[in-house]
Amino acid sequence: MKTDNFILDSYNKVGLFVSGGLDSSLMLYLITKEIKEKKSNVEFITYTVDQHGKNTKTHADDIIKVIEKLNDIKITNVKVGGQDYAHSDFEIMYGVLDALNRERFTEKMIDMIYLAATCVPDDLKNADGVPKRHPQSFFKVSQPWGELSKDKIVEYILNNNLLDLIPITHSCTVLGQGHCGKCWNCVERIWAFEKNNAKDSAF
Numbered sequence: 001m002k003t004d005n006f007i008l009d010s011y012n013k014v015g016l017f018v019s020g021g022l023d024s025s026l027m028l029y030l031i032t033k034e035i036k037e038k039k040s041n042v043e044f045i046t047y048t049v050d051q052h053g054k055n056t057k058t059h060a061d062d063i064i065k066v067i068e069k070l071n072d073i074k075i076t077n078v079k080v081g082g083q084d085y086a087h088s089d090f091e092i093m094y095g096v097l098d099a100l101n102r103e104r105f106t107e108k109m110i111d112m113i114y115l116a117a118t119c120v121p122d123d124l125k126n127a128d129g130v131p132k133r134h135p136q137s138f139f140k141v142s143q144p145w146g147e148l149s150k151d152k153i154v155e156y157i158l159n160n161n162l163l164d165l166i167p168i169t170h171s172c173t174v175l176g177q178g179h180c181g182k183c184w185n186c187v188e189r190i191w192a193f194e195k196n197n198a199k200d201s202a203f
Helices: 022-037 056-071 088-103 150-159 163-168 184-195
Strands: 013-017 043-049 076-080 112-114
Touching (some): 022 043, 056 076, 150 184
Parallel strands (some): 013 043, 013 112, 043 076
């Protein structure tokens, strides 16, 4: 799995959407690690869509606190969006538009916003509630893992001894705490761990 595709040296200011799930948590870890190791001067900000009834901001804050300690770095998080849509993908897209709109009025405009979205694996293309994911980057939004499936995220976490991230991440779109095991995000997560013959300590 490629992790060196954030090209931070090309930007003055970058952002990342953090949901508290596995994908964005790993990307947050890797970006802040790169900033710290390279002593980068890039301004970094995170955004969270506070999805209704899902405690997204709480889960994101928990992850941010852990990664701040792991990489000895201070992380700014801004709540965006807030519109209640039937599907979480629409809530996230509204959050992206909100973040880009807010950046219009800041002293230093953002150069790139990262989304840690992954692709729908072939094994799950017929599962209930499967989302329509579009891996392409657009305007100031980059999806560097858009061609990867979640099992590769789990594989990287396991192989790089980042196990402490697993139990504090939250993927369920039904329950604000815990995992229902039945919604699309839960099914995808269960599948990813099974592909790696690993136990998910968050369940």
